[in-house]
Amino acid sequence: MTGARSGESVPPAALFLVYKFPDLDHLVPVVTRLAKEGKAVQVVSLNPLLNSEDWRIKHLQQLDGVAYDSVYRLGHQTQLEALIGWLLTRPLFRASFRTGGVIGSLHTWFGQRLITLLLIRLRGAVGSLGRRFIYLPVMRWVTPRVFGDSWGLRMLEFICPCALVVDHSARFSLLVFGPLMRAARSKGIRVLALPHSLSLFAGHTKAYALAYNRMKAAGFDAVVVPHDRLKDDMIAHGMDPASIKVLGSARYCHEWVQTLHKIVVREPPLVKKHGGLKVLYMDRGADRHGHFKDSVQRTLLTLAKLDFVNLVYKPHPRSNKVWLSKLSGRVTMATKTDSVNLVRWSDAVIGTVSSGLVEALVQDKTLIYPAFLNDEQMLFDELGACWRVEDLNQLTSALKALRVGGNSRPYSSEALKGFENLAIFGGMANRDVLGSYVDLILGQGEQ
Known part of the structure; x- marks a missing residue:
């Protein structure tokens, strides 16, 4: 199968190459700037589960000048590659149903809530079976054997990029990163690794x-970091200093934040109660709470019981899983609402x-750092920007003071500026962050 690529001539x-939506949050700003400068860009998804209706993909x-497609249905393919690519991109493991016809008439007899519940259960069962017996076996056992180095070379010859981003x-053993990165090496195409988050650790960390x-x-030609x-x-940790480029944060730079806040449609979370101080807790990635896990849960349960607090819990977007089981049914969970909103x-x-805590600083919301729930040294804490x-x-x-005094807080605008200069501008005040990323990709200027 031959898919369209950006700028045929x-x-x-x-x-x-994109794999998860949190990665897109930090890559889309760079693609957008390249497009604004009239450059052609090809974006391919390595993950068939990515929802094409997501605002980032739209x-x-x-x-x-930007083309987006699944890597499994792009380029000159053999019949076997085309078959497996077709299978992977089918919604068999994401079955959905719409109420209508006979189903709609059943509402008269059983009630809308019961039918909706049954449809959700049926959809979940079909989707689970599809993922278990079709998607996962194909991804784990078939895909690595079909989409190998020969395919990777043909893919890059079809697209002919100046750089692989x-x-x-990204690592050689993850999905089809390996064949594409090896193909890039063999063809002299630079492989550049951009950040998929903004690290907030102030110093050495084992994380x-x-x-x-x-x-x-992986031996990337360049590894970009924000600070x-x-x-x-x-x-x-033994990485080559010459390969590391400090360019600031593409996700949180002014240029992209202004664009992003226009794109994301306002949609408040569905909360269980109204009124009071609106408090958002943003959890860390994966289940890395360690010995703080019980303390985190007790703290959040205590806050949820306060009559003047309206608490919402946001799991880390990379997994979007709630690792704190004791919160279920007691705290409002925001698994579907965007962090910006x-x-x-x-x-x-x-x-x-x-x-995601940086979004609070960007929007000038009060950021509270519970140091008793973490043993890492954090950048915003060291710089006094929180x-x-x-303790509890x-x-x-602090929450009572905010409830009474509005936006009063014990940190200054100068501290926020210091954090911005170091973490977002990469130590260079008012840097053209996205311009620096584009220059690196195009091989222009000294970084």
Whole structure:
């Protein structure tokens, strides 16, 4: 099967490989800037489960010179590749049903809520069976054997990119990253790794040790990081300093934030109660709470019981899973509402590690850092760009103060500016962040 690529007569400036939506949050700004500068870009999804109706994908499809498709149905394919690609991109494992006809008439007899519940159960059962017996076996056992190095070479010859752009998590053993990165090496195409988050650690951390080892093994031509603190930690873990480029944060730079806030339609979360101080808790990635897990749950349950607090819990978007089981039914869970809208809704944001906390600072919302729930050294805390609390009593007192005093908080605009300069501009005040990313991809200028 031959899919359309960007700019049939002009090779794309870059081929972007995307895997999860949080990765897109940090890559889409760069693609957008390339398109604005008239460059052709090809974006391919390595994950058949990505929802094509997501706003990020729709935004890419509206950009002139940008083509988006699944990697499994693009380019010159053999019959077997085309068959497997067709199977992977079918919605067999995401079966959905619409109420209508006979189903609609049943509402008269059983009631809409019962029929809706039955349809949800049926859809979930069919989708689960499809994923278990079709999607997962094909992805795990068939795909690596069909989409190999020969396919990777043909894919790059079809697209002819000047650079292959991935995120930090790319590795040879993950999906089809390996064949495409090896093909790029053989053809002299640069492989650039861009950040898929904004690290908020102030210094050395064990959290990224495995990721650093994988990046070293991948041997990227350049690894882009938002700030020097992350670069220093990478060097301490044995990464080559010459390959690390400090360019700031594409996701949180002014240019993209202004665009993003126009794109994301306002949609407040569905809350269980109204009124009171609107408080958002943004959880960390994966289940890395360690010995703080019970303390986090007790803290959130206590806050949820406060009559003047309207608490919403946001799981980390990379997994979108609620790892704190005791919260179920007691705290409002926001698994479907975008972080931008959650911060818009909130009066205060609480969290420890998630890079989504930066959205609170960008929107000038009060950021509360519960230091008693984390043993890492955080950048916003070191720079004084948050309201640090040492225990549950101080946290409750801070919320009471906000309830009474509005936007009063103990950190200054100068502290926020210092955080912005270091973490978002990469240490260079008012840097053209996206322009720096584009220059690196195009091989222009000294970085």
